[in-house]
Amino acid sequence: MSRESLPKTFDFQSVERRLYRWWEKNGYFRPTNDPARPGFDPARKPFVIAIPPPNVTGELHLGHAMFVSIEDLLVRYHRMRGVPTLWVPGADHAGIATQLQVERLLEREGTRREAVGREKFVERVWEWKRKYGGIIFDQLRRLGASCDWERERFTLDEGLSRAVREAFVRLYEKGLIYRGPRLINWSPGLRTAVSDLEVEYSEEPGTLYHFKYRIKGSTDFIPVATTRPETILGDTAVAVHPEDDRYKRFVGATALVPILDREIPVIADESVVREFATGALKITPGHDATDYAVGQRHGLQVLSVLDEAARVNAHGGPYQGLDRFEARGRLWEDMRHAGLVIKEEPYTLNIPRSQRGGEIIEPMISTQWFVRIQPLAEVALAAVRDERIRIIPERFEKVYANWLENIQDWCISRQLWWGHRIPVWYCPQGHQTVTRQDPERCSTCGADHLEQDPDVLDTWFSSGLWPFSTLGWPDQTADLAYFYPTSVLETGYDILFFWVARMIMMGLEFTGRPPFHTVYLHGLVRDGRGRKMSKSLGNVLDPRWVMDGATIEQIREAGTSQEVEEAYPKGLPAMGTDALRFTLLTSASPGNDLNLSLDRVEANRNFANKLWNAGRFVVGNLAGLPPAGSSSALPPTPADRWILSRLAQVVAEATRLMEAYQFGEAGRQVYEFFWGEFADWYLEVSKVQMAESADRARHTARVLVTTLDACLRLLHPFTPFVTEELWGNLRRAAIAAGDEFGPREGWPEALIIAPWPTPQHSVDDNALADFALFADVVRAIRNLRTERKVPTGSRLAARIVAGRALPVFEAMRPALITLAHLDGQRLEIAASGQDTPHGVPLTVGPVEVHVMLEAAGGQASERPRLEAELRDVEAHIERLEKLLAGDFAARAPAAIVGKEREKLAAHHETRARLKHQLGE
């Protein structure tokens, strides 16, 4: 009956949502040991992951699919190992990204944020967040993320805002936060400062402008080159190398800024590269980082010539009000007329662009808040160096160290409205008041007219607190005491500096402990040809299409590449969450980018279906099982011993690999075992065994249940849905079939909380060898059938000279007949051959097989094949004998040498067989 109740293909579409709701409703995502609940045991060590909080503006993409797959795998694995497990979900308010969304909304309404006003605007953003902020969580659920949703957090919620405030005040009080004018990266479009990390440099063709810097009171000039002529307006020195014979006589002279005729000094500085361009350098401390450093060394004036929209300001004289690029052109033309232009040459520029939107960033002097990062960086560096934190893959430890060793102070203020307002108040005297509670009066002079700093904090400031702020910090909550530090921090290597390093710094600073002991970094998901997925390339693959399918119209509408269209002209078939997860988990290795191929996802969809059907077979057989006969104690068959030995090996190996963070290999091993050994071989043999007798059937069913159950458990962290659904059916069928089919400790209520398997049987090496030989014989006969084009339906007679493997072949006789399509009436199995060999001779190691092909050619035609085999074997023998005669036998480990000796012995045996068959 249940055979009929299970559909032929796995209908993941309907199953996935149902199971997720069921898991969540039953509370399986909550930690089994919870400080808030009765029976709490503080001594049990939990496994904890803080989710990398997606942006509230987020749309599900393959990066999410990747992190959910890996983190959910870890979480499910530890949960099954019986460890109290917590995965804290949440979202990031994502300052700029979210503010832009709402600004765009206002634009459509025909207004702007400045017109709406700060308070109203922020309210609009909250409104927007309430409306769309939850969508990303539904999408994470779709991927199977088993987070504890009752602990969901948001970087801008009340508790986390308090944490941010506390962190800021503490750093301020320690003198690690300061405010001041510095050269920072300015985004003229967004009108805010951004951090060094938010700037990307892109090589672009441009021009190097050569011109004359006139010397005051002389007709002499110094030739200077620049890529940005408009910055001439802000020059406050001309620098030459102190030992440059061409120019050193000018040092100390006064130069005249072109057009403006402002007087500036000529200085000498070692940093000037004599060989580059003209060998003389104009210094613009107000708009160039290098020049800023030179200016600091020489006490030069710092002149800002651009306003916040990157237009020339009053210092620019006649160019005031012009956009920087327009000013560039005008100034250069004016200089040409003034005879100051030498030449223009094509030059490749390294242009700083905003990571968001790509607009050109202008280095500018601006008063901002900074974190003095050195002391924090040193502690963070030590934590990795002394292995309190381990990074996987290891090579990123060097990248991490290199960054922290050369780190610059962190600009944390942003001129935005959406975010954590900087908790600093100014009185009319300009005193700063920084407190945990909003102050009434100035802490210095007592003035009661205070104004709060208008800026907000960099989003990463709050994310840096994430592992502990989500657990209640700064309050010493029970959650914080029990679940902190977290265990593994898993994320993409692209935010190692942005997020991981800052969490480590902040965690150590505020809690005195590393926020996690392991950092696992995954690579970026790229398209099938290795390109970054981007809207402009039109190669973005939406994970929802992969899971649920997409029509060709949907794909075209999203502007996805030809590639997908060509491969799937009728649209993408639905392939399910499990297939996507398994693909991401098994085809990627840590820290390496993955070119996702849809073929692979499809193959794994087929794997899910394979699981489903093999499971269906086992479940169906349980339902139709005959009642037990008189003698229920039967010895296991060679096939039973083999599969249970292999299962024990696979369980041990998969567990070892999971512990070693080699998830992909663990998944692949179980895949190979399930499909290539259990389904392809044991299942086929089991059909024969089930038909033998009632007792044998029940016995075989137990092996089937044991193996399937273990495989489903091993695979559950990878493919949670198909395994849970199947396991539920298996459980029901097994319970109905009798106690003997259950695990000794009974069936748990759900796979998600079932214990991770441990090896239940010892590995029987003889059983492994016996079955390998059996399978080789079957393959050899099948091969012959194909080679000789024997019709599928016809059965062949055969004679097998099994030697010492006789008992195995006798025991496997019925399976041999079925799998090799032999004629049972005319199959002879003997220990040794007495007669002249007849039929087509095959040699499988120590076993000699003669297959009777009535219609086929004579025995003579077999000579070439047998001779070829003999040559092959003799080559092996020669190689091995040479190997064993050399230093190898003396120097290699005994076990390795022994293995080679065994191989040699087997080859000798084969050679004897072949010679015998050739009549020698």
Next chain:
RNA sequence: GGGCGGAUAGCUCAGUUGGUUAGAGCGCAUCUUUUACAAAGAUGAGGUCGCAGGUUCGAGUCCUGUUCCGCCCACCA
């Protein structure tokens, strides 16, 4: 300029303490719709593991050099 990664079958990729006949999926060829599964089964073809040296009894795996591709960091205008 410094650092890192990749280069393995036609394609996409595995291959973690070096073990001697290198694996998978897709694709390809031939056969099969046999009651778990055609999203399948059976059989097969296909690789001097980028190149050159070295260490070792033994190298895809370790070392050195080198070529191509990609990434990160960096104050030569």
